[in-house]
Every structure is written in C-alpha cells, then in structure tokens.
Amino acid sequence: MAKAIRIAANGGPEVMQYVDVEVGEPGPGEARVRHHAVGLNFIDVYFRTGLYPQALPGGLGQEAAGVVEAVGEGVAHVAPGDRVVYAGGPNGAYSQARVMPAQGLVRLPDAIPFETAAAMMLQGLTVQYLFNRTYKLQPGQTILFHAAAGGVGLIACQWARALGVNLIGTVGSDEKAALAKVHGAAHVINYNREDVVQRVLEITDGAKVPVVYDSVGKDTFTRSLDCLQPLGLMVSFGNASGAVPPVALSELASRGSLFLTRPTLGAYAARREDLEAMALDLFGMVESGKITVEVKQTFPLAEAAEAHRALEGRRTTGSTVLLP
Numbered sequence: 442m443a444k445a446i447r448i449a450a451n452g453g454p455e456v457m458q459y460v461d462v463e464v465g466e467p468g469p470g471e472a473r474v475r476h477h478a479v480g481l482n483f484i485d486v487y488f489r490t491g492l493y494p495q496a497l498p499g500g501l502g503q504e505a506a507g508v509v510e511a512v513g514e515g516v517a518h519v520a521p522g523d524r525v526v527y528a529g530g531p532n533g534a535y536s537q538a539r540v541m542p543a544q545g546l547v548r549l550p551d552a553i554p555f556e557t558a559a560a561m562m563l564q565g566l567t568v569q570y571l572f573n574r575t576y577k578l579q580p581g582q583t584i585l586f587h588a589a590a591g592g593v594g595l596i597a598c599q600w601a602r603a604l605g606v607n608l609i610g611t612v613g614s615d616e617k618a619a620l621a622k623v624h625g626a627a628h629v630i631n632y633n634r635e636d637v638v639q640r641v642l643e644i645t646d647g648a649k650v651p652v653v654y655d656s657v658g659k660d661t662f663t664r665s666l667d668c669l670q671p672l673g674l675m676v677s678f679g680n681a682s683g684a685v686p687p688v689a690l691s692e693l694a695s696r697g698s699l700f701l702t703r704p705t706l707g708a709y710a711a712r713r714e715d716l717e718a719m720a721l722d723l724f725g726m727v728e729s730g731k732i733t734v735e736v737k738q739t740f741p742l743a744e745a746a747e748a749h750r751a752l753e754g755r756r757t758t759g760s761t762v763l764l765p
C-alpha cells in the first residue's frame with residue numbers, strides 16, 4: 442500500500458483526495474518506483490480541471506525521482522536499487538510509490554539530488570527540445586519567452602544565457618522580473634503594466650524577434666504574433682491563462698508568412714534514444730553549473746491541493762516539489 446492523490450471528477454483543487462492505494466507488482470515492461478520527490482507542473486492543473494481529458498477516477502502527476510524497487514519481464518535498462526527520474530505520462534506521479542511503464546525511466550547521476558531531479562526533469566527537457574529542436578537557437582539571437590520566472594521560465598533564462606541568446610522574458614510582477622534577470626534574462630517586461638509589443642520593438646530597434654515561446658496561451662497569443670519578424674516562428678506550448686481559440690491562417694499571412702507550432706514534450710521524447718540524448722544534455726547543463734535548479738517551494742504530498750492553488754494563483758516562482 443502507498444499514499445497517493447486520486448481524483449474522481451474534474452474540478453478545483455478540492456477534487457484531489459489523499460488516499461491509500463494498492464501498488465502491486467510490475468508486469469512485463471513495467472517497474473515499481475519508490476518516490477523520494479515529485480515534481481509539480483502546470484500540466485497537472487490541466488488534467489485536474491479537465492482541459493486535458495483522462496479516464497476517471499485516476500491519478501495526477503507526470504514527474505518524480507526515486508529508487509527502482511522491482512522490474513517486470515523484459516526490463517533491462519534499469520534494475521532494483523537504481524536511482525531514477527522520469528517526466529511524462531501516464532498520470533500517477535503524485536504518490537509514494539507506483540508501478541509504471543519502465544520505458545520513461547532514466548538513471549539519475551549520483552551528483553543530482555532527488556529533489557533537484559524532480560524539480561527539473563519535465564521543465565528542463567522541455568527547454569532542451571524548445572531551444573534545440575523546435576527552433577535551433579543561435580548565439581546572438583534575441584527571443585521572446587513568456588512567464589520567464591516560472592518553472593520552465595527560470596531554466597529557459599539560464600539555458601539562453603549559456604547559449605549566448607538574448608532572452609526577453611515576460612513576468613507578472615517586479616519581484617519576478619528581478620528573479621528572471623538574475624537567472625540570465627537579458628531584458629524583462631512586466632506584462633501587467635507594460636505593452637509587450639512596444640517594448641519588444643524598442644529592445645530590438647524595430648526588428649522584432651525570430652521566435653516567440655508562449656506558454657501563457659489565451660491572454661498573450663495574438664500579441665505574441667505581433668512580436669514576430671516575417672517568417673518568424675510562433676511556438677505555442679502551453680495554456681496557463683486558458684486554451685488559445687482557433688486561429689485563422691490569415692493571421693499568419695498578414696504578419697509576413699509566419700510559422701506556428703504547438704509542440705509537446707511527449708512527442709519530442711517518445712523515442713527512447715531521443716529521451717536519453719535530451720536527458721544527457723540536461724544533466725550536463727546542470728552538472729557543469731550552467732543551469733542551477735533551485736526548488737523554490739515544497740509541499741507535503743498530502744497538501745498537493747495547496748500547491749495547485751499557489752501555482753494557479755501565480756504565487757510560485759521557479760520549480761515546486763511535493764514530498765511524499
């Protein structure tokens with residue numbers, strides 16, 4: 442038996458119940474993992490509210506770090522006793538232990554503590570593919586990145602600095618602006634009181650940017666398009682303010698043949714060799730000190746509802762970990 446968060450219906454944070462669950466033995470291709478730290482991500486909110494559908498009753502959570510306790514038939518890349526981390530579905534990481542597909546498990550270097558691993562894996566792998574594959578950033582480029590003081594955001598600020606890229610970060614408060622700057626943002630815009638398009642025009646001497654990374658969604662989407670150079674790429678990778686309504690293709694044409702993509706980590710890390718290469722790159726960035734992942738907030742797993750309230754209420758910065 443283990444403690445876990447389960448939801449029987451979609452809704453507010455109150456639908457999360459802290460209950461006892463049977464963990465069981467791993468079947469073929471599966472592993473049983475004892476969690477030491479669980480990552481909190483905005484995608485957990487989407488699954489809880491039902492913006493992203495799943496069968497109910499069900500679990501929540503896509504990221505954790507811990508130790509393998511047992512493996513099922515055919516599992517060779519991890520063994521009992523291994524320190525591991527994972528990021529991605531199926532939901533169920535909000536638990537003390539679980540049985541899950543072994544495919545997503547990555548062995549964790551000894552130098553990286555469990556809490557750091559759970560704080561960085563999903564968000565760090567996201568920045569890895571956004572900056573290397575969705576759009577291959579080049580030194581000297583200037584880019585726009587929304588929600589720069591969040592979990593994905595603080596990693597993005599540091600990764601951009603390491604690449605020699607000038608990241609213009611948007612944030613919702615002056616405290617968050619200072620934090621993004623310390624982590625490497627070249628410029629910061631407080632989108633609650635500054636005009637983002639105007640500021641981007643000023644910062645770039647009218648040139649605008651070749652790529653916008655937008656995870657805020659509904660509230661920022663159209664203005665993000667306005668920040669792009671002709672032939673620029675709009676990367677819409679999240680919906681913290683709500684889902685982006687359907688877009689007319691003429692919106693891309695009228696701004697100069699823009700490109701638009703809606704990427705997911707699941708697609709970029711689906712192949713085992715891609716996941717391993719991405720993780721290696723992320724671990725290297727952390728072990729070399731180019732990226733420091735601080736756990737900015739921790740909550741006991743039993744208080745996951747409070748963690749969701751803080752995340753949705755824009756009261757968190759950087760990464761948050763739940764302790765089982």
Ligand code: NDP
Nearest residue numbers: 482483588591592593612613656679680681682705706755
């Ligand atoms: P964050 O820590 O970045 O939290 C979300 C932030 O979004 C808030 O802190 C807030 O910052 C900003 N925000 C703007 N408007 C709102 C709003 N109406 N309600 C709540 N927050 C708002 O979360 P994560 O780091 O976990 O994720 C960041 C984004 O990246 C999410 O949209 C997530 O879904 C997406 N994502 C996408 C992935 C993919 O592969 N497609 C993978 C991982 C994450 P501020 O106050 O500064 O505005």
